[in-house]
Amino acid sequence: MVNLGKEKRRLKRRLQYIQREAISGVGFAVENILSARCLLPSNYFVWEATRPVANCNYCVNITKPTILRNITRKSFNYYAYSSKPIIVKEAISHWRAIKEFTFYTFKRLYEQTVGSYESLDYGCQFLNFKSDLFTLKDVFNMPKARVENEPGQEPWYVGWGNCHPEILSKVRQYYSIPEFLPEDAEFPETENIFFGYEIGAVMHLDYIPRLMWQGQVKGNKTWSVAPVPECEHVCHKFDYYVEPGDIVLLDTRLWYHATTIPKGQFSLTVQSEYG
Numbered sequence: 087m088v089n090l091g092k093e094k095r096r097l098k099r100r101l102q103y104i105q106r107e108a109i110s111g112v113g114f115a116v117e118n119i120l121s122a123r124c125l126l127p128s129n130y131f132v133w134e135a136t137r138p139v140a141n142c143n144y145c146v147n148i149t150k151p152t153i154l155r156n157i158t159r160k161s162f163n164y165y166a167y168s169s170k171p172i173i174v175k176e177a178i179s180h181w182r183a184i185k186e187f188t189f190y191t192f193k194r195l196y197e198q199t200v201g202s203y204e205s206l207d208y209g210c211q212f213l214n215f216k217s218d219l220f221t222l223k224d225v226f227n228m229p230k231a232r233v234e235n236e237p238g239q240e241p242w243y244v245g246w247g248n249c250h251p252e253i254l255s256k257v258r259q260y261y262s263i264p265e266f267l268p269e270d271a272e273f274p275e276t277e278n279i280f281f282g283y284e285i286g287a288v289m290h291l292d293y294i295p296r297l298m299w300q301g302q303v304k305g306n307k308t309w310s311v312a313p314v315p316e317c318e319h320v321c322h323k324f325d326y327y328v329e330p331g332d333i334v335l336l337d338t339r340l341w342y343h344a345t346t347i348p349k350g351q352f353s354l355t356v357q358s359e360y361g
């Protein structure tokens with residue numbers, strides 16, 4: 087049976103947390119939350135207040151990510167569904183994407199493929215984070231100086247679901263789903279690309295059905311993670327960074343997360359889910 091008094095106190099604590107973070111502005115601007123990946127069932131506050139209470143075991147005593155190297159599928163099984171932050175070092179150094187992906191790879195693909203931009207109108211999300219670029223067309227129409235973040239240019243950072251079948255099959259020639267992920271896991275049909283400079287994503291949780299993996303193709307990226315409010319008394323927030331060649335794995339439904347790119351670097355990642 088639901089203990090109503092307890093439930094009310096929990097909701098109150100959670101809403102206070104959201105308000106505190108929103109007001110203090112610690113990377114938690116509400117209008118940006120609303121643009122985060124697949125985030126909203128209909129209203130972020132309603133969802134945040136009604137999602138199931140987390141069992142804090144996923145974050146107790148965790149102050150840094152688990153670092154793995156040369157991991158086999160069999161050994162990875164132990165970590166796969168632990169919901170702990172993980173980095174697999176040098177996991178994608180063999181991807182063609184590492185040497186060959188640039189901004190212009192994607193610009194060419196989108197400009198040369200019939201119906202490419204329309205694919206984003208039918209269920210594939212475009213996220214502009216804090217950039218003043220509202221469609222993928224705006225991104226690929228930027229002047230070269232801004233694309234390359236030359237001095238005096240406004241930094242930009244965007245992400246989108248790469249779901250035009252022809253484009254998807256072409257980009258998949260440059261990377262592959264990480265071999266160590268469980269054989270019986272379910273994978274979505276598409277992957278997401280995130281690229282740009284400096285800005286990254288503000289603190290948020292994702293409303294997605296599975297765990298997240300992300301291949302860091304170019305540049306470094308800093309991840310700031312924080313436990314959900316009901317685990318704040320036993321868990322900690324912390325930062326870590328990933329380098330080109332790494333895969334970062336995170337349960338973005340349970341860890342609040344924000345990202346930033348070191349000044350002057352271009353970050354490009356391929357990201358998807360498993361579960």
Ligand SMILES: O=C(O)CCC(=O)C(=O)O
Nearest residue numbers: 280286287292298338345
């Ligand atoms: O890679 C980023 O900058 C943000 C990614 C993110 O929010 C996610 O993977 O859920």
Ligand SMILES: [Fe+2]
Nearest residue numbers: 123291292338
């Ligand atoms: Fe996210």
